Amino acid sequence: MNNEEKYFRLILKQLCKMYGVDFSEYRQSTIKRRLARRMAFTGAGSYREYLDMLQEMPQEYNHLLHDLTIKVSRFFRNQYVFERLQNEIFPDILRSKKEYDQNVLRIWCAGCAFGDEAYSVAITLVEFLKRKREKTDDYDITIFGTDIDEESLEKARLGEYDGDAVKEVKRGILDEYFFVSGDYYRVVDSIKALVSFTIHDLTSETHMSPPAGIIANYDLMLCRNTLIYFSVPLQERVFLNLFKSLNPGGYLILGESESIPKDHEDSFIIKNQKERIYKKI
Structure with missing residues (x-):
């Protein structure tokens, strides 16, 4: 050396x-x-x-x-993923909740950067519930956004973004869920209340999921475009943590260049190969 x-x-x-x-x-x-x-x-x-x-x-x-740390983030990045959430994933998850008389819904956005993705998921969930004539109060909803960078999390908690971050947001959504403040767009309080941001290292060998989450039974986890920056052994460790944290029947969404490790392929159903959407068996 x-x-x-x-x-x-x-x-x-x-x-x-x-x-x-x-x-x-x-x-x-x-x-x-x-x-x-x-x-x-x-x-x-x-x-x-x-x-x-x-x-x-x-x-x-x-x-x-x-x-x-990686900071490529904007609202509704890859719009098709959020269409799948509204039309397929949320209906399936909530159908299962009603079947077992449960109302707890837990979501984890790992590597959340400035919070765009976590808020996008929250907005999509609220829009889905409105379409079903249901309210967020009907469920015990927790959405965690985690990152290793406290500076990014502080911005996420503030919920204030420039025009580039919201350029893919449809006008109706923008008017409904954002306040305009000068050159910035601020997420409304009702959406911010659904999301908690906390520091968490995905590569941790001692905490497999956010400590603030207490228990690791997530119904939906998004870990998009994060695994590609890890070495192969580290990817395997991180994925094992994600796998253990996900409920049976829960959904995992990865980035477009990422995939399920071969050792875990038999534990998931591929729901959408292009969008890297998987359901745990």
């Missing part, structure tokens, strides 16, 4: 010590590319220089964590 690689490892070790996130198991090409971008911004010419900067300015660690 050359000196530069040693200092690269030391940077990751310090990040893990401070935030409990082990980036050494992420795809190294992605981590090095994002780290190089942050170093260029700060003017550091080597890993050693950047490590010295981190030690002199500990607040830089937070900026680095923010840059290393």
Whole structure:
């Protein structure tokens, strides 16, 4: 191992010590590319220089964590997924709930970034219930949005977005569920009340699901475009956590470039291959 690689490892070790996130198991090409971008911004010419900067300015660690985590997010990203939620997934889940005289509905949006997806799911659920002439009060609904970046979660809790984030939102939905505040769009309180945002590391070996969730019996889990940034062994660990957290008959939605590991293929029914929608047997 050359000196530069040693200092690269030391940077990751310090990040893990401070935030409990082990980036050494992420795809190294992605981590090095994002780290190089942050170093260029700060003017550091080597890993050693950047490590010295981190030690002199500990607040830089937070900026680095923010840059290393993935932040591609907008409301109703991949519209077809939300159409499937309204027309197929929610009807199936709630039909099962009524069959067993249950009213608890638990949803987990993993790697939620700024909260766009979690709020999109909440809006879609409310619209579905309205169509069925039902109300959210008829159910005990919990939607968790989790991420490893507290700065992103703070923005998610605020629920305020620029025009780019809502550019795919239909006008009727925009008028119903957002307030316009200058150049920004703020999610209405009734939708915000359905979603809880909390820090959670998907790769954790001690917590397989959000600690705030207490128990890990989810009816629907979305983990889109997150697994692709992990090494294969880490993907397998994360997926095992997701699998254990999902109810039998529950739905899992992955990103378009992701799929169920072969060891778990027999535990799921493929409901929509293109949209990566699976139902746990």
